[in-house]
Amino acid sequence: xxxxxxFFKQEARRALRGNWQPALVVTFFSGVFLTLSSVLxxxxxxxxxxxxxxxxxxxFWQELxxxxxxxxxxxxxxxxxxxxxxxxxxxxxxxxxxxxLGGRDxxxxxxxxxxxxxxxxxxxxxxxxxxxxxxxxxLLVVPGVLAAIxxxxxxxxxxxxxxxxxxxxxxxxxxxMKEMKLAYFSLIISFIGWSLLANVAQMLxxxxxxxxxxxxxxxxxxxxxxxxxxxxxxxxxxxxSEDGMNSARRQxxxxxxxxxxxxxxxxxxGFGERPADGEESSGGGEGDGP
Numbered sequence: 090x091x092x093x094x095x096f097f098k099q100e101a102r103r104a105l106r107g108n109w110q111p112a113l114v115v116t117f118f119s120g121v122f123l124t125l126s127s128v129l130x131x132x133x134x135x136x137x138x139x140x141x142x143x144x145x146x147x148x149f150w151q152e153l154x155x156x157x158x159x160x161x162x163x164x165x166x167x168x169x170x171x172x173x174x175x176x177x178x179x180x181x182x183x184x185x186x187x188x189x190l191g192g193r194d195x196x197x198x199x200x201x202x203x204x205x206x207x208x209x210x211x212x213x214x215x216x217x218x219x220x221x222x223x224x225x226x227x228l229l230v231v232p233g234v235l236a237a238i239x240x241x242x243x244x245x246x247x248x249x250x251x252x253x254x255x256x257x258x259x260x261x262x263x264x265x266m267k268e269m270k271l272a273y274f275s276l277i278i279s280f281i282g283w284s285l286l287a288n289v290a291q292m293l294x295x296x297x298x299x300x301x302x303x304x305x306x307x308x309x310x311x312x313x314x315x316x317x318x319x320x321x322x323x324x325x326x327x328x329x330s331e332d333g334m335n336s337a338r339r340q341x342x343x344x345x346x347x348x349x350x351x352x353x354x355x356x357x358x359g360f361g362e363r364p365a366d367g368e369e370s371s372g373g374g375e376g377d378g379p
Contacts (some may be wrong), residue, residue, distance in 0.1 A: 094279040096321070097327070101319035104189045110190065111197045116315040118201055119182035122171035129167055133160040147152035176215045176244075177208035183248035207251045214247055214255035221259075238270045239263055245325040265328045276324055283313045294375070 105112055117124075140149035178201060185200025195203065204211060204315055218240045226233030242262035247253060253261070266273065291306035 094276040095324040097276055097320045098279070098316075100190065101316055102321035104186075104319050104323070105316065108189060108194065111194070112186070112319065112378045113311055115182050115185045115201050117311050117316060119178040120175065120314075122167060122178075126164070126167045126171050129164050130159075133164060137255075139164060173212060174205075177205045178202075179215075180204035180207070180211045180244055180248040180251075180292060182318060183245050183322065186318045187245065187249060187326065190322045190326055191318065200363075202229035204248060207247075210243075210251070210255060211247065214243060215259055217255050217259060218243060235270060238273050239266050240265055241273060241321075242325050242328065245322070246329070249329075260308050261329075265325075271330050273324060276320060277317075280313060280317050280320075283316070284310070287313060341362050 134329070135149050135152040135156075137146075137149055140146055140152075166167055181201045181204045185197075186204050188195040188200065221240060222236045225236035231331045240259055240262050242265050243255075243258040246258040246261045246265075278306055287306055287309040290309060294302035296304050
């Protein structure tokens with residue numbers, strides 16, 4: 090039975106207890122250039138989809154021509170910074186949450202900037218991941234999704250050990266995720282409800298003002314991202330350890346006992362120990378691929 094998202098999210102809440110403020114800061118600034126790029130593009134560059142939906146393509150070209158050279162230059166600079174620095178910042182964010190789950194607080198500055206010195210390697214890792222996922226996506230949507238899941242632990246491996254190469258991190262991720270894809274997929278989709286709640290809150294707050302609604306929605310999204318980062322870090326620490334799944338099952342058994350379940354009910358729930366080389370069945374039988 091797949092170890093559900095409950096365990097990893099519970100571990101995330103445990104680690105975040107008393108550490109929400111630095112976790113939010115690290116999460117926000119790890120994606121600050123990507124966020125800034127999206128905001129500036131929304132403010133300065135007209136959206137062709139919106140204009141096309143109203144049949145106003147001529148107006149779109151007029152608005153596009155009205156964008157100043159300074160605005161284009163600013164957008165190019167921000168996008169270039171996002172391209173070059175965001176991968177290393179994300180690795181730093183991953184490292185921070187790995188430390189947090191391990192019971193250590195590396196601090197906001199060290200956690201966020203701790204992998205900046207390997208920014209070329211971090212960039213190359215994300216380029217390789219993007220190309221491989223794109224190639225699998227050419228087949229169909231499902232192979233692309235499976236590829237994204239298969240390579241999802243590569244940034245955590247490099248964040249944990251910056252001496253490894255991008256190819257080594259990807260290979261380690263493929264090995265760790267070989268029979269854990271369904272568990273990871275169930276963890277990620279378990280956050281969809283929170284994201285929908287943030288969108289609903291934004292719409293409800295529009296009556297109080299656009300700025301209030303946007304700020305509140307942004308804060309909720311950052312909080313959800315911090316929660317997800319912590320849960321994914323817990324997932325990585327479990328799948329990257331040789332006895333990680335059995336250890337997680339033992340912890341789940343102990344917690345279920347505390348909740349009043351007897352051992353026979355726990356075994357029926359699928360939380361008995363299994364051999365280390367026969368972990369979860371994911372239902373994803375695709376080969377290693379690129």
